[in-house]
Amino acid sequence: MTIRLHLSAIVLILSLISLIKAKQNDPGQFLVGAGIYDITGQVAEIGFMGYAVPKQRGHGLLQRMRSRAFIIGDVNKEENRVVYVSADNGMAFQIIKTEVVDRLNKTLGSNLYNDKNVLISGTHTHSTPGGTGGTALVDITTFGFVKENWEACVNGIVQSIMLAHKNLQLGRIKINVGQVDNANINRSPASYLNNVDRGEYKDNTDHEMTVLRFESIDGKTEIGMINFYPVHAVSLNNTNLLVAGDNKGYASYLFEKLKNPPGTLPGQGSFVAAFGQSNEGDVSPNLMGPKCIDTGLPCEFYTSTCNGKTEKCIAFGPGNNMYESNVIIGQRQYDVAKDLYDNAQVFLNGNSIVNFRHTYVDMQTINVSSRFTSTGHNETTCQAALGYSFAAGTTDGPGDFDFTQSTNSTNPFWQFVAAFLAKPTQQQIQCQAPKPILLDVGLIKPIEWVPFVLPHQIFQIGQLFMVGVPGEFSTMSGRRLKITIQQALQDAGTWTPDSHIVIAGLSNSYSHYITTYEEYQQQRYEGASTLYGPHTLAAYQQTFYDLSMKLARNESAPSGPQPFDMRGKTFSFVLPPIPDGLPINKNFGDIFTDVDPSYKPGDTVRCSWWGANPRNDLFTEKSYLYVDRFINQTWVPILTDGDIETRFLWRRQIIDNSIITVEWDIPVTQQTGQDLYRLRHSVLLSGFKNGDFESGSSIGWTIGGSSRGTTLSSLMKAQDYLSTGSADMASIANSHSSIVTSVNRHNLGTVMPKIVYVGTYAWRVEDIICGGFASVLSQQINSYYCLDIYFAWLAVLENSGH
The missing domain is CATH 2.60.40.2300 (Neutral/alkaline non-lysosomal ceramidase, C-terminal domain)
Structure with a gap:
C-alpha cells in the first residue's frame, strides 16, 4: 500500500494541534539528569569546520564551545535509558561517537550507555575548530585530522554525560510546541518548488519549535531545557576568524544565564539549555536573502549567480554585520523557547516509557521498495558521489571556483582533474543521474572519504519520538520522514493524538545532505551533496519505518554492518x-x-x-x-x-x-x-x-x-603592593613636593610592578611602546590601583598637572 503523503500530513497537523491545546495531564516519572562541559579546541591557526575555506583559520575566541548532555531513564528498568547530547560542533562524527561510547564503558565498567542509546547531535556551527571528522572529505581543508580538537570534543562530551549521570534524580518532563517567525528562510527555493506536496504546507521552511522542560519530581527545581528548531548555524560567515557557537550557541548562553544564579560564569551552572538542530538542510538564518554584492540586485534564482559567477552572490542576515545578525537570530530562538518553556503544561508520560532502537545500514547497497519511492518503482541507492554544484557552495558561503548551482552537465577540465582521484563507472553515472559526478567519493581508495555505513536511531520518551539522523535533511525531507514514522506507529497501533516526533539532525555520523527526489533533480548544492543518489531519502524512510515498527512492537533491531573505525587511520599535515x-x-x-x-x-x-x-x-x-x-x-x-x-x-x-x-x-x-x-x-x-x-x-x-x-578610599595603600625594597618610594609619593624634589627626567618610564600611588594626584601612563605620556586622572583622591604601570612623574608636573 503506497503511503499517501498528503493525507498523513493532515493527520500530523491535527495531532500537533491536539498536543498544543491539550490540558495538563498526569506527569510521568523519569530519571533525569543534565550536564555541561567545555569542548573548545584550538582557537588559533587551525582551519574551521563548515565552509571548507582553508584560509578561514582561527585567530581567537568569541565564545567557548560546550557539550550539553541529558539522560532520561525508566525508573524501573536501569537498562532503559537514553542519552541526548547537543554539542557546539559542526556535526557529530562516527570517530567521535565510537570513542565516547568506549570511554563511557571503561569509566562506568558497564555497557549502560552504548552505541544504541547514546545520541550525539551537532549544532552545526561553522565557526568551530576543524579536523575532527576522521574522513578525508571533511578534514582535507584543515590539512588533515587534528587530534587535539578531536580529543577536546570526545573528552568534553564524555564529561558532560558523566555529569548528567552524577546528577540523575527523579524528575518530570513537560513538552510544548510553538512557532518561531522571522528566524529562517529557505536558501534553495528553486529546489523546494519542485516538490509535488509543497501545496500542503504554508511555508517553505519549518517554523515549528519543540521545547522539553526538565524539572524535579516536585516541580520546585528546574534542571534544563532542550528545544529543536531548524536553522543553519551560519550567521557568522566564512570571513569570521573567531571560534563561536553561532546563533544556537548564543541562544543557549542566554537561556543558561537566565536560569542559573546571578554571577554564575558561563558553563559553570547546573541548569543546562540545549538549542538542538533539526532538519536544517536548506534552511538559512540570513533573512535578507542572496544579493549580488557588486550591484545590490537579487541573484539569479536557479543558479544563485551574478553574471554567471557564484562568488558575488551572498546572503546576509538581519543585522548591520554578521555578529549583530548572530545575536538577532539567537535572540529570536531564545525568546520563543523561553515563552514555550514558561508556559509548558503537557507532561511526557506514556506510562513513563523510555525505549530506543538503533541499526547500521550500508547506504550504498539498499534496494528501496516502491512503497517509499517517488517514482512508484523499486529503486536502489548508489555508490557515494558529489556533484558539480557541491563545489559551488551555497549563498551562505559560495565556493572559490567556477562552479554554479543547478549544474547538471559535466565540464571536461574538472572531469580530467577528478579522474586522478577515481573515475566513475557507467553504472554509477546512470544511478546518480541527473547528478554530474565531480568527486567519486564512493570509489576513492585507500582511505575513506565519506562514511558508507550509517547509524539510524530512534528514541521513545513517553509520547515523544526523537529521531537521530546522520546528516542534513532538507525541510521537505524532514517532513516526509516524520510522516513515514508516524505511519509506522499508526500501523503498529501505538500512535496517539498526543504523540509527537522531532528530528535530531547531524547525529552520530555525517553523510552530508538528504533531499527529496524532486529537489535532487534541480541539482543545487543540497542535491549535489546528497551522496547516495536520488532515492537516498526513500532509503531512509524505508529503514526508519522498519525501525519504528520494531520499537512500537518491542522487537529487537538488527545491529547491521559495523562502520569503518577510523581511529588510528587518519592523516594529518598540521604542524x-x-x-x-x-x-x-x-x-x-x-x-x-x-x-x-x-x-x-x-x-x-x-x-x-x-x-x-x-x-x-x-x-x-x-x-x-x-x-x-x-x-x-x-x-x-x-x-x-x-x-x-x-x-x-x-x-x-x-x-x-x-x-x-x-x-x-x-x-x-x-x-x-x-x-x-x-x-x-x-x-x-x-x-x-x-x-x-x-x-x-x-x-x-x-x-x-x-x-x-x-575616588577609591577603600583600596589598600601603596606599600601593600610595592615589591620588596620599594617602601621608600611609596613614602616619597605621599606629597607633591616630594615628587618634585625626588624624581628627575631620568626616571621617566620607570617600571614599577604592582604599584598603587597614594597622594594628591593619581594618573596612568600609556604603554611606552606606543609613545604615550602621563595624564592626570583625578585630584584629591586617596589611592589609585593598577598593575605593571609605567610611572612618569615629571611628565605630569611639566604639564601643569593636566
Missing part, C-alpha cells in the same frame, strides 16, 4: 605551533597597548599584551580572559571568554611573537559609578605543561564617570 619568542627587552605579559582610564556604557574596552600561542593549551573549563571588578578589596571575575560580549584575539607578530588582545563591549545597560574594572588574560608558554602560564593585566578603569578618575 605543531612555533615555540614562543619575544622582542628584545620584552617579557611575556608586558602591555602592548593599554586601556583608557575611563569608559562609558556602549564603549569597547581593549588591551593588548606580548603573549604566547593559545594552541599551547586549550584552557578547558577555564578562560583565556577575564573581566574583573574590584569588590570588597579583591578582584572578582565577572566575565570570561564564554561571554558573548568579550573577545579573545590572537595574531602573529613577525615569526614567533604573539600579540594577545582582550576586548569587552560594555553593555549600554551597564551600571555606572565608582567601581574599578580591569582586563586580564592567561595562556600557557610553549614547552611548559605544568602550569607555567604567562599572564597580563590592564590598569584599572571606571565606567560612566564624567571625570577620568575615581
Whole structure:
C-alpha cells in the first residue's frame, strides 16, 4: 500500500494541534539528569569546520564551545535509558561517537550507555575548530585530522554525560510546541518548488519549535531545557576568524544565564539549555536573502549567480554585520523557547516509557521498495558521489571556483582533474543521474572519504519520538520522514493524538545532505551533496519505518554492518605551533597597548599584551580572559571568554611573537559609578605543561564617570603592593613636593610592578611602546590601583598637572 503523503500530513497537523491545546495531564516519572562541559579546541591557526575555506583559520575566541548532555531513564528498568547530547560542533562524527561510547564503558565498567542509546547531535556551527571528522572529505581543508580538537570534543562530551549521570534524580518532563517567525528562510527555493506536496504546507521552511522542560519530581527545581528548531548555524560567515557557537550557541548562553544564579560564569551552572538542530538542510538564518554584492540586485534564482559567477552572490542576515545578525537570530530562538518553556503544561508520560532502537545500514547497497519511492518503482541507492554544484557552495558561503548551482552537465577540465582521484563507472553515472559526478567519493581508495555505513536511531520518551539522523535533511525531507514514522506507529497501533516526533539532525555520523527526489533533480548544492543518489531519502524512510515498527512492537533491531573505525587511520599535515619568542627587552605579559582610564556604557574596552600561542593549551573549563571588578578589596571575575560580549584575539607578530588582545563591549545597560574594572588574560608558554602560564593585566578603569578618575578610599595603600625594597618610594609619593624634589627626567618610564600611588594626584601612563605620556586622572583622591604601570612623574608636573 503506497503511503499517501498528503493525507498523513493532515493527520500530523491535527495531532500537533491536539498536543498544543491539550490540558495538563498526569506527569510521568523519569530519571533525569543534565550536564555541561567545555569542548573548545584550538582557537588559533587551525582551519574551521563548515565552509571548507582553508584560509578561514582561527585567530581567537568569541565564545567557548560546550557539550550539553541529558539522560532520561525508566525508573524501573536501569537498562532503559537514553542519552541526548547537543554539542557546539559542526556535526557529530562516527570517530567521535565510537570513542565516547568506549570511554563511557571503561569509566562506568558497564555497557549502560552504548552505541544504541547514546545520541550525539551537532549544532552545526561553522565557526568551530576543524579536523575532527576522521574522513578525508571533511578534514582535507584543515590539512588533515587534528587530534587535539578531536580529543577536546570526545573528552568534553564524555564529561558532560558523566555529569548528567552524577546528577540523575527523579524528575518530570513537560513538552510544548510553538512557532518561531522571522528566524529562517529557505536558501534553495528553486529546489523546494519542485516538490509535488509543497501545496500542503504554508511555508517553505519549518517554523515549528519543540521545547522539553526538565524539572524535579516536585516541580520546585528546574534542571534544563532542550528545544529543536531548524536553522543553519551560519550567521557568522566564512570571513569570521573567531571560534563561536553561532546563533544556537548564543541562544543557549542566554537561556543558561537566565536560569542559573546571578554571577554564575558561563558553563559553570547546573541548569543546562540545549538549542538542538533539526532538519536544517536548506534552511538559512540570513533573512535578507542572496544579493549580488557588486550591484545590490537579487541573484539569479536557479543558479544563485551574478553574471554567471557564484562568488558575488551572498546572503546576509538581519543585522548591520554578521555578529549583530548572530545575536538577532539567537535572540529570536531564545525568546520563543523561553515563552514555550514558561508556559509548558503537557507532561511526557506514556506510562513513563523510555525505549530506543538503533541499526547500521550500508547506504550504498539498499534496494528501496516502491512503497517509499517517488517514482512508484523499486529503486536502489548508489555508490557515494558529489556533484558539480557541491563545489559551488551555497549563498551562505559560495565556493572559490567556477562552479554554479543547478549544474547538471559535466565540464571536461574538472572531469580530467577528478579522474586522478577515481573515475566513475557507467553504472554509477546512470544511478546518480541527473547528478554530474565531480568527486567519486564512493570509489576513492585507500582511505575513506565519506562514511558508507550509517547509524539510524530512534528514541521513545513517553509520547515523544526523537529521531537521530546522520546528516542534513532538507525541510521537505524532514517532513516526509516524520510522516513515514508516524505511519509506522499508526500501523503498529501505538500512535496517539498526543504523540509527537522531532528530528535530531547531524547525529552520530555525517553523510552530508538528504533531499527529496524532486529537489535532487534541480541539482543545487543540497542535491549535489546528497551522496547516495536520488532515492537516498526513500532509503531512509524505508529503514526508519522498519525501525519504528520494531520499537512500537518491542522487537529487537538488527545491529547491521559495523562502520569503518577510523581511529588510528587518519592523516594529518598540521604542524605543531612555533615555540614562543619575544622582542628584545620584552617579557611575556608586558602591555602592548593599554586601556583608557575611563569608559562609558556602549564603549569597547581593549588591551593588548606580548603573549604566547593559545594552541599551547586549550584552557578547558577555564578562560583565556577575564573581566574583573574590584569588590570588597579583591578582584572578582565577572566575565570570561564564554561571554558573548568579550573577545579573545590572537595574531602573529613577525615569526614567533604573539600579540594577545582582550576586548569587552560594555553593555549600554551597564551600571555606572565608582567601581574599578580591569582586563586580564592567561595562556600557557610553549614547552611548559605544568602550569607555567604567562599572564597580563590592564590598569584599572571606571565606567560612566564624567571625570577620568575615581575616588577609591577603600583600596589598600601603596606599600601593600610595592615589591620588596620599594617602601621608600611609596613614602616619597605621599606629597607633591616630594615628587618634585625626588624624581628627575631620568626616571621617566620607570617600571614599577604592582604599584598603587597614594597622594594628591593619581594618573596612568600609556604603554611606552606606543609613545604615550602621563595624564592626570583625578585630584584629591586617596589611592589609585593598577598593575605593571609605567610611572612618569615629571611628565605630569611639566604639564601643569593636566
